[in-house]
Amino acid sequence: MSFTICPDGSYVGGNTFTICPDGSYVGGSTFTICPDGSYVGGSTFTICPDGTYVGGSTFTICPDGSYVGGNNFTICPDGTYVGNHT
Structure with a gap:
């Protein structure tokens, strides 16, 4: 065998x-x-907290003055702010 x-x-x-x-x-x-905005953590998935994005096998906190856009963050231009970005 x-x-x-x-x-x-x-x-x-x-x-x-x-x-x-x-x-x-x-x-x-x-x-x-796995649903969007989550990452694999062992034998299931974990939803990323607000203000974070998936960065490999865990989540990464976005820096101040930025917003999540897909699988990364985008820095807001000077003199702008993030409202309800979707």
């Missing part, structure tokens, strides 16, 4: 393994896509 070690970030489905897509985590016998 032989066996194959599945790589991290994969799950077993039938007689083989499948790599989970980026932004997902293994939840039993398949993967689950």
Whole structure:
């Protein structure tokens, strides 16, 4: 009898393994896509607090005078402020 070690970030489905897509985590016998504004922390996801963005395997606090735009922050130009930026 032989066996194959599945790589991290994969799950077993039938007689083989499948790599989970980026932004997902293994939840039993398949993967689950993490919601926007979250990161994978172990076997589930964690929602990032307000004023932060996803920076790898955790969240990063945005500097004062900036706002979150996608997966990073943007510094506001001088003389401007952030209202309800979406």
